[in-house]
Amino acid sequence: QVQLQESGPGLVKPSETLSLTCSVSDDSIKTTYYWGWIRQAPGKGLEWIGHIIYSGTTYYNPSLKSRVTISIETSKNQFSLKMTSVAAADMAVYYCARVRGSGNIRWFDPWGQGILVTVSS
Amino acid sequence: QSVLTQPPSVSGAPGQRVTISCTGSSSNIGAGNDVNWYQQLPGAAPKLLIYGNNIRPSGVPDRFSGSKSATSGSLAISGLQPEDEADYFCQSYDNSLSGPTFGGGTKLTVL
Numbered sequence: 001q002v003q004l005q006e007s008g009p010g011l012v013k014p015s016e017t018l019s020l021t022c023s024v025s026d027d028s029i030k031t032t033y034y035w036g037w038i039r040q041a042p043g044k045g046l047e048w049i050g051h052i053i054y055s056g057t058t059y060y061n062p063s064l065k066s067r068v069t070i071s072i073e074t075s076k077n078q079f080s081l082k083m084t085s086v087a088a089a090d091m092a093v094y095y096c097a098r099v100r101g102s103g104n105i106r107w108f109d110p111w112g113q114g115i116l117v118t119v120s121s
Numbered sequence: 122q123s124v125l126t127q128p129p130s131v132s133g134a135p136g137q138r139v140t141i142s143c144t145g146s147s148s149n150i151g152a153g154n155d156v157n158w159y160q161q162l163p164g165a166a167p168k169l170l171i172y173g174n175n176i177r178p179s180g181v182p183d184r185f186s187g188s189k190s191a192t193s194g195s196l197a198i199s200g201l202q203p204e205d206e207a208d209y210f211c212q213s214y215d216n217s218l219s220g221p222t223f224g225g226g227t228k229l230t231v232l
Contacts, residue, residue: 038223045123046159046167046210046223059220095166104214106221107157109169109178 002027004096004112011118012090018083018117022096029077030054034099036108037070037081039092047092051099052079091119124149125211125224132230133201141227143194143211149222154214156194158187161208161226170209171196198229206231 008020022035029035036051050060052070060068064083072079083090093116097108126144133139143156150156155174159167169178171187174194186197194211211224 045225046212048221048223050220061220062218100172101155104152104154104216105173106214107155107169107172107212108159108167108221109172111166111168114166 002098002110004098004110006094006096006112006115008115008117010116011120012086013121014087014119015085018081018086018090018119020081020094020096020115020117022079022081022112024077024079024098029072029079030074034059034106035072035079036097036099038095038097038108038111039090040095040114041089041092044092049081049083049094086119088119090117092117123225124215124218124222125213127209127211127224127227129225130228130230132232133198134232135201135203137201138197138199139201139229140198141196141209141211141229143196143213143224145192145194145213147192148217149192149213149215150189150194151192152216154216156187156189157212158185158194158196159210159212161210163207167210201231203231205229 003025005023034051037049052058067084069082093114095114097111158171160170161167174189175187208226210226215222
């Protein structure tokens with residue numbers, strides 16, 4: 001059963017860059033699955049950030065695309081998220097997840113436990 | 122504002138049946154894209170409950186069922202149990218967004 005675990009700083013200063021890593025265990029990241037990031041602001045709903053496949057093909061939420069980069073490191077079985085110029089609105093629990101399905105049929109399973117990122121000086 | 126609309130809350134007594142709606146539009150559910158459902162227990166990550174409109178992953182009780190029609194999806198929970206108290210999110214693919222999109226979530230209270 002594949003497991004995902006987020007890691008990275010829990011505190012980021014406004015205008016700086018948020019960097020998170022998702023470690024995948026019990027399965028290879030070099031498969032036909034995509035691997036994605038989703039966030040949840042405190043008390044709010046879920047927001048898809050983007051996803052990537054081992055070949056490096058990425059898809060991003062248009063509202064975040066200008067600030068977000070998702071990359072993959074197959075040798076470490078990890079993928080990462082970088083978000084530039086963070087603001088208070090970016091404070092959220094960030095989840096990584098495996099993306100299943102294909103084309104317009106996509107769902108997320110399983111999810112990592114999530115990591116809370118606070119934006120504050 | 123979420124692209125998919127869910128009621129903020131629903132409630133029911135143990136043993137009862139409740140339904141949670143997920144209303145979309147012609148750019149997502151109405152375009153033929155599937156509806157998926159997630160359960161988020163307090164303090165936990167979301168967990169896949171239903172995918173492909175009505176398919177339960179292994180281990181999900183058959184008390185949970187999903188359906189889809191026109192531009193909306195629906196999650197039904199029968200035989201409510203106290204441990205079902207959680208937030209439930211629907212998700213589909215939005216052709217305008219060119220990506221997955223979620224509902225705002227529904228808090229289920231078991232009275």
